[in-house]
Amino acid sequence: MPEKSDPIQNESDSDVDLYDISTWEERTSLDGLAVALYRFLSWSARIVVVLVALLILLGIGGLAALTDLETGALTLLSALPAFALAAYVYYSDATTGEPLSLLVATFLLGVLTANFAAVLNGLLGPIFRSVAVVGSILFYFLVVAPVEETVKLLAVRLYAYRSSSFDAVIDGAVYGAMAGLGFATIENSLYIAQQLGENVDFGLSLIGAGNGIAFVRALAGPGHVIYSAFAGYYLGLAKFNRENAGPIVIKGLLIAAFIHATYNSTVGIASDAIATITGLPGILAFIVYIILYDGFFGLLLFRKIRRYKHAYRAAHENDRDVERVVRSETTEYE
Numbered sequence: 169m170p171e172k173s174d175p176i177q178n179e180s181d182s183d184v185d186l187y188d189i190s191t192w193e194e195r196t197s198l199d200g201l202a203v204a205l206y207r208f209l210s211w212s213a214r215i216v217v218v219l220v221a222l223l224i225l226l227g228i229g230g231l232a233a234l235t236d237l238e239t240g241a242l243t244l245l246s247a248l249p250a251f252a253l254a255a256y257v258y259y260s261d262a263t264t265g266e267p268l269s270l271l272v273a274t275f276l277l278g279v280l281t282a283n284f285a286a287v288l289n290g291l292l293g294p295i296f297r298s299v300a301v302v303g304s305i306l307f308y309f310l311v312v313a314p315v316e317e318t319v320k321l322l323a324v325r326l327y328a329y330r331s332s333s334f335d336a337v338i339d340g341a342v343y344g345a346m347a348g349l350g351f352a353t354i355e356n357s358l359y360i361a362q363q364l365g366e367n368v369d370f371g372l373s374l375i376g377a378g379n380g381i382a383f384v385r386a387l388a389g390p391g392h393v394i395y396s397a398f399a400g401y402y403l404g405l406a407k408f409n410r411e412n413a414g415p416i417v418i419k420g421l422l423i424a425a426f427i428h429a430t431y432n433s434t435v436g437i438a439s440d441a442i443a444t445i446t447g448l449p450g451i452l453a454f455i456v457y458i459i460l461y462d463g464f465f466g467l468l469l470f471r472k473i474r475r476y477k478h479a480y481r482a483a484h485e486n487d488r489d490v491e492r493v494v495r496s497e498t499t500e501y502e
Contacts, residue, residue, distance in 0.1 A: 214326050221280035224287060229361060230279075230354055239361045242382040246356040250349050250389030253466070257345040257397055260470070262477040263336040266343070270328045274343045277323035278350020278396075285316045285351075286358070305433050313395075313429035316351065317421050320396040321403055323347035329407065337404040338476045341469075344400015345393045352389035359385055387458045391431055394466050399424035401472060427465050435461075 174190035187195060194203050225231065258266070289312055296307035321344070328334055328343040363381040402420025406413040435457060443453035 217322075217326065218277070218280060221283050224283035225280060225354070228283065228286060228358070230283065230358060236361070239357060242360045243353060243357040246360065246382040246385040247349070247353045247389060249386050250352045250393050253390045253393045254345040254349040257393070257469075257473070258342050260473045260477065261336075261338050261342050262480045263338060264333075266328075266339060267331075267333050270331055270333055270343070271346050274323055274328045274346040275350040275353075277326055278320060278347035279354040280350075281319040281323045281326075281347075282316075282351045282354045284319045284322075285312075288315050308432040309425070309429040312432060313425035314421065316392075317395055317399050317424040317428060320344070320347040320351050320392070321399050321417070321421065323350065324400055324403060329403065334404070334407065336480075337401065337408055338473065338480075340400040340402065340404020340407070341397045341473060342400070344396040344398070344403065347400070348393040348396030349389075351396070352385075352392040355392070356382070356385040356389060384454075387455060390462050390466070391428070391458075394462060394469055395424040395428045397469055398427065398465075398472075401469075431461055 176186060176190040180186060187193065192199075194200055258271070292311050293307060296303040296311065299306070324340070324343045324347050328339075333339070334343070360381055399420040402416050402423070405420075406416035409416060435454070438457045438461075439450065439454040442448060442456055443450050446453065446456075448456065
């Protein structure tokens with residue numbers, strides 16, 4: 169859908185100056201001041217968001233992964249599976265590679281924006297959990313998943329989205345995966361710091377610390393990458409389809425939030441069912457369910473990425489065919 173224009177523009181000759189009548193561009197010093205103030209306010213708003221997130225991170229003790237060696241080591245180990253999955257999404261990008269600086273920035277913003285979700289979940293959780301089982305399910309679908317997927321997408325929107333390097337739809341999935349990795353890392357750190365305690369020595373005893381919390385968080389981490397890669401893909405689609413950008417972003421968030429909330433709502437029941445049917449110990453049943461669940465939606469994500477890759481290569485192959493035809497025609501009569 170082409171961008172609409174004023175009736176005067178539609179009926180006027182192209183050489184008629186319509187500045188400040190039905191068109192606008194930066195011309196006067198006042199125009200320049202307006203542009204400068206807009207840019208300042210836009211950047212200030214983003215900086216305020218980042219600073220508030222940082223203050224929340226400090227307030228809830230989220231820097232334990234940096235200040236405490238044991239917590240940091242377990243956080244690093246717990247983040248490895250999510251890192252591997254994010255790296256796979258990155259290397260699946262058939263277009264130009266994304267700058268390391270943008271990937272790192274998106275990861276760090278994923279760490280910071282996660283704290284907004286921590287605050288909202290903490291405030292609203294008791295209200296929903298007071299309504300027995302149904303309250304928990306509603307909490308997952310109406311608060312946890314939508315909020316967490318939104319703040320992860322915010323991490324992409326704050327910086328990488330505005331960069332010229334974000335020049336393809338698939339880049340949204342790449343940066344979404346990095347935001348999910350940042351979110352999973354800080355979430356793991358908070359869980360580990362809470363469970364670890366203060367009397368664990370750095371060494372072999374650290375492996376079993378916190379009743380295996382690092383191992384459990386390592387299993388949960390890849391899910392965050394999958395969810396936010398889905399949402400990020402649709403953010404990329406929205407960037408290049410601005411006339412429908414809003415609905416496209418909402419669609420991506422709905423998909424990501426649904427997968428996320430369904431996992432949270434079913435992981436306990438499904439793990440118990442697998443343990444009952446197969447006789448497996450609880451932790452093994454838990455692992456089986458996560459592998460099946462993340463494997464299924466991970467496959468859907470990779471199929472979407474593969475479809476984009478095939479379309480991208482086909483389009484470039486067509487370009488090369490056209491170029492070969494043009495060359496042959498231009499040299500035919502030389």
